[in-house]
């Protein structure tokens with residue numbers, strides 16, 4: 001059951017890496033609604049997404065640092081003095097990780113180690129005060145050893161991204177065991193929303209379906225339609241992140257819906273939502289979007305999150321598809337100056 005910690009000394013502060021991503025945005029909103037002071041780590045000199053955060057999330061205070069630079073992380077922690085650190089920053093696109101494997105290992109893997117080290121260094125004797133959340137991933141299960149996957153299912157990653165996430169997960173557990181850090185790892189299965197980047201398959205599909213329906217695009221090129229994923233709504237999943245850090249003891253939790261659908265199912269549902277029942281007419285298969293190694297089927301068992309955190313998903317598959325397609329219809333119609341009926 002949910003446990004509330006006593007942080008009554010002052011307003012709680014949270015530092016989020018990956019603030020410009022889908023999960024960073026939902027988590028920032030959630031923490032703001034709970035009266036946290038929210039800080040977002042931002043890297044680079046001219047990060048193109050700073051403007052989005054400044055305009056749409058004016059309550060977020062941006063702090064400059066990079067997961068590849070330990071001293072910048074130490075400085076950020078010293079400045080913010082956070083109660084909670086959420087590490088959502090990563091090279092998160094699996095396909096890209098095959099092309100930039102070393103960068104992925106450095107940011108997605110070693111970045112976790114640097115942040116944990118920075119927490120130890122800054123915290124000193126009071127280092128245990130900072131609560132740490134690591135965004136682990138169902139990609140760690142890869143070529144699955146059992147179904148559904150739980151917190152104790154062995155890992156078999158299938159991409160440089162998955163390998164880097166395994167390191168990030170293991171080092172989080174190791175720092176908890178070795179130094180008593182309050183470090184949690186959320187093993188999140190795929191989670192989507194209208195804020196999902198267009199490179200991921202769900203948003204790529206919903207955006208193309210909207211454009212095809214509006215007559216702005218004729219076809220949609222995809223890779224492998226057979227892989228199955230356990231797709232949930234990102235807004236639900238950030239709740240679980242927060243709940244993990246409110247427990248008496250740190251732990252690892254699978255966060256998933258328990259239902260699996262193929263890419264083909266997603267495509268079919270998205271086209272049907274706009275009244276196009278013959279999706280095969282519009283979809284082409286393009287070898288460029290196939291991966292050197294694929295994760296064929298994922299489905300999670302979130303019993304632990306349900307019983308210990310009281311968490312459960314609110315949005316089902318069909319509603320998620322509808323939410324994303326409707327958003328993209330409005331977005332694309334607005335951009336093209338088309339009035340929707």
Ligand code: GDR
Pocket residue numbers: 092093094095136137138139188189190191199200201202204221222223224225227228229263289290291294295
């Ligand atoms: P995934 O998400 O790799 O599961 O990782 P993605 O949406 O990229 O791919 C899902 C599946 O769809 C297949 N696919 C395509 N994928 C993309 N991107 N583009 C295509 O054209 C296409 N055609 C078919 C893929 O091969 C794959 O099987 C996501 C990321 O958010 C990770 O960061 C996160 O850790 C995991 O989910 C959980």
